[in-house]
Amino acid sequence: MRRIGRRDIVAAIVIALVTGAAFTSPPLQRLQGLSLDILTALRWTLIGDRRDPATSPVVVVAIDGETYETPPFKGSPTQTWTREVGRVLGSITEGGAKVIGFDVIFKNSIEQSDIPFGDAPVGARMKGFDRDYLIALRKLSDSGKLVLGEILSNDHPDSPFAAQRLAVKNNVRALNVYTDDDDVIRRMPLSFSIGGKPIPAMAVELASRALALPPETGPSGTMSLSGYAIPSAEPNTLTLNFRGMGRDVPAYSFADLRACIEKGDTDFFRRAFDGKVVLLGTILNFEDRKLTSMHLSGGYDGSPAARCALPTPAGTAQKARNDIAGVFVHATAVRNLIERDAVAELGVPQRTVLAIGFAMVIAFAAGMLAPTGAMLSWLALTAAYTTVAVSAFVHALALPLTEPVLAGLTAIAMMIGYRFVIADREERFLRKSFAFYLAPEVIDSMVASGKMPALGGEMRDITMFFSDLAGFSSIAEKMTPAELVALMNDYLSAMTDIIESHGGYVDKYIGDSVVAMFGAPADDPDHARHAVAAALQCRDRLKELNDSHPAFQGRGLAHRIGLNSGKAVVGNIGSRRRFNYTVMSDTVNLASRLEGANKYYGTVIMASEATVNQSRSAYTWRELDMVKVQGRDEPIRVYEPLTDKNQETEEQGLRAATYARALACWRARDFARAAELFESAAGDDPPSRYFAKRARALAANPPPADWTPVNTLEGK
Template identity: 85%
Template sequence: MRRIGRRDIVAAILIALVAGAAVTSPPLERLHGLSLDILTALRWMLVGDRRDPATSPVVVVAIDGETYETPPFKGSPTQTWTREIGRVLGSITEGGAKVIGFDVIFPSSIEQSEIPFGDTSFGSRVKGFDRDYLITLRKLSDSGKLVLGEILSNDHPDRPDRAQQLAVKNNIRALNVHTDPDNVIRRMPLSFSIEGRPVPAMAVELAARSLGAKPETGPGGVTRLSDYAVPSAVPNTVTLNFRGMGRDIPTYSFADLRGCVEKGDTDFFRRAFDGKIVLLGSLLTFDDRKLTSMHLARGYDGTPVARCALPAPAIAARAARSSVAGVFVHATAVRNLLEHDAITELGLPLRLILTIVFAALIATAACLLAPTSAAITWLGLTVAYAAVAVSTFVHAIALPLTEPVLAGLAALAMMIGYRFVIADREERFLRKSFAFYLAPEVIDSMVASGKMPVLGGEMRNITMFFADLSGFSSIAEKMTPAELVALMNEYLSAMTDIIESHGGYVDKYIGDSIVAMFGAPADDPDHARNAVAAALQCRDHLEELNDSHPAFRGRGLAHRIGLNSGEAVVGNIGSRRRFNYTVMSDTVNLASRLEGANKYFGTVIMASEMTVNQSRSAYTWRELDLIRVHGRDEPIRVYEPLANKDQETEEQSNHAAIYAKGLACWRARDFAQAAQLFESTAGDDPPSRYFARRAQALAANPPAPDWTPVNTLEGK
């Protein structure tokens, strides 16, 4: 996680403001409507609607395809259906319906037909055909139980014919809908201005008559219906809540109801329509279809209910479609008003604030984290926010969804671009500049703190690694400078790669020597184990280079490695103007002495007892000796790592066992037996050869009684 500076904070705020303002601006207003569509779909998929359609206060009587195919309507123009419509309306009213609204318009009457028929017109021949229908309209209108529909338009208004208008005494309300710029219906008008006065829309009128109340508009433009303040984000509209996706509206086929009238089943009408608001409308696959907030999840044309007279069609269930019949839009509006279930939307200021806050969170995450992690954060916050939005939408409160999510995505992209072009340019330069001189962990610390290194250190438990090429001066004398540089670069690169692959940090190169530490700068509880592993691999790899690499072949390069573990001061050490990340302590000095001590025993790797104790379980060791190195009075036990645990060869095991016996005899002053044991393996084991010479010398000239088995090494 990177450190945020003041400039980054300012950039994050500006990016959030720009992203939030952009996605909520008027050109992208469609995003708000899309939020409603997505929330409607998610709520339906995740929660559904457990309401029983039978409890709906609104029902639909559908003039559907079945009606057009059922006698006496089959083959007859709709103008001839008026008598049967009147009979069905009468039965519905007698069944206890509160009010009936027309979502169909009969703009003409068959009595107006001027088609010649004999010596007169067809209209004259059927004069009085609509009489019974008009009488029914008059009765229902006078009782306040009927409202006809009309379409308001400056160019082509669509109204019932003149006789129907007179029959209902202008009990007519507008069926116009509110269509968003993307041709989707998400809201319905509450009223229309007609001749300078507000007239309720059809849905509001039907709900008002059912409640026995009149809609009132207050000074703030809020419409109240009985005790319900209708939420209105867009002035004079109600946002539709398609909670049941159309399936919450019981639907009756007009053909079946006409058959029920013929059957005389008044009980069916009472069971079906008592206390209900009834909408009469068209339900066809090609006429009056509307795109609504349900279009993403696909809505339904109501729920078919039990029949009275006609058998149910072979395919009774209606499939979900992206569009629904217009009558169900009005039915949903009526139900929302009666059940106080219209959607409450946030106004533009609140939407803008919420969008900016979400974008600011994402911009901050993108500033702190790597791009991939920031993208995962955006996805996680999007899912969490969507869950919250769906939860509130269940309670008819619509939080903006698309605007914050898209603003967050825009903020993510802009912040990543800002970091790449501006903020991280300095970090990349710093990393690139210091990569050849400092450990990655030190550079990370510098970048995280935003500060250059300063003098200072801390105590750490580490393992020091010293490596030096043996007899290199004599080899270098025989090489040209170019050959020498090429050889050293190859050697140091190979050893450094091994050291760093085991978590080590190369402190410095001193000629052909390598000084490295394990356990710093990065914490490593297994630093001793990793240091031994690196030493063993360096030993084996140099043998491979001597055999296979052209620059090494024939030169017989060998190196010595010293390992020691303990407390040391690690940090930036030097002058105020020039310093280095390095290490200082007796732990370092002892590791250096152990590297030099290898030449006495003929070993490649020598480790102190402290290193062995911290890594013993991982390797097979043999104790070499108890030695006292130059500049140190206290003797220490030194060991040689043979191989990984349980991976030593039989020869290594035999040599180690004999060596241990010889060392025990040596310490017991049995020098003759010690010499014999060491000589048995001296042929191919340099430490045994070294001890055999020493044992033979002491066997010939025994030491004083106060002799101790401590080998004091004279050189470094």
């Protein structure tokens, strides 16, 4: 994790302020509506709403496709339906409906038709056709149970026929909706100014009549109804709460209700409409369809209500649609008002504060973490915040969703850009400058602390790795300087890549020698096992280079590797003006001696007993000898790694067993038997040949009684 400085803190705050304010500004106001749409979809998908439509205070009487296909309506113009409409309205009222609102507008009368019919127009022959309908409207209006609808417009107003307005004594309310810039209906107007006076919209009028209390407007402009202060993020509007996605409002077919009258089932009307607000409207596939905040997940044209007389038409299974019949927009508004369930939205200041807070958290994360970590933080915070927002929306509180999330995403991009251009420029320079000289962990420590490395060290348990090319001086004499440099660069690069891939750190190059450590500067509990793995792979890689690399072919390069594990002082060692991250101790010296000891036995890799003990379970080993190296008085056992555990070949297993028996005979002073066993395995095994020669010499000239089976090695 990167340390964040004062300049980074200021940058994060500025970025959060800019992004939070930008995404809640008026030009991006559509995001507020998109938040409502997403919250509506998530709530329905994750939680749903199992409310029984029968408990709805509002129902819809639908002039639907069935009505258009059912006699006496089939093939008849809608102007001729008025008598049947009056009859149905009368039965609904007798059934106990509180109030009936029209979401359909009969703006013409058949009595006004100028279509020729015989020696007189149709209208003249139909005089008095609407009389019963108008009488029904007058009675319902006088009882306060009827409100007709109209569309207010300066250009194209849509109003009921004049005789109807007269019958209801201008008891007409506006059906206009509030449409956002993206043509989606998320809110409904509460009132309209007509003649300089605020007149309630249709939904407010119906709800107030159902509650038997008029709406009131306080000094602040907030409208209240029966003590319920209607939340209005946008002035004079109600934010719709589509809890049931339209399925919580029963829809009765107008054709079935007309047939129910013919059947004489008055009890059905009482069961269906007693105490209800009724909306008469159309449910058709291609007329009066509205996009609402349900459009992302799909809404429904109500829930099919119980039927009275006609059978259910075939093929009427409901499917979610991105648009719904307009009557259900008004029905939802009425239900929200009666149940006090309109959505409360935060104002611009609160939304801005939330967006800034979200962006600030993400900006700080992007300042401290790598881009991937910052993105994961954004995803985690987005998931947590979405959970909170959906939980709040269950209780009709709409927290901004898209604005904070997008502000946070933009904050990541801006903070990464800031770091790349300004903040991390110094870090990149530092890493680039020291990458060839210091361990990555040391550079990380410098960057995190903001300080250059200082003198000092610590005791660590490590494994040292020493390697050297055998007889390289004589080979180098036959090469040009350019050839020598190219060969060494290829060789050292290959060995270094292997060492670092196993977690090792190359301390230095000494000519053709490589000095590396495992277990520092990065902690590694398995440093011995990783060092052995690197040594085996280096051995195999040099064979590949000799076989396939043009610069190596024909030169027969061979190297020797020494491994030793133990305590050592590691750290920044040197003078006060110049130092290296390196290692010091007898552990280092012994590894160097073991590298040189390989030339006596003809082996490639030799490891101390300490290294073997820490990695024995991972490899198959062969004990080579007990030796005393220069600079040490105590003899040590030395070993050769053969291969990974349980992967040795049958030949390797037999040779190792023979070697072990021969070594036991050697230590028991049975030199003749030891020579025989060593010779039996000496074909292509240099250690066996080396011991066979020594055993024959001692068999011919036995050593004194105080002889010990310790090989004292001279030189390095």
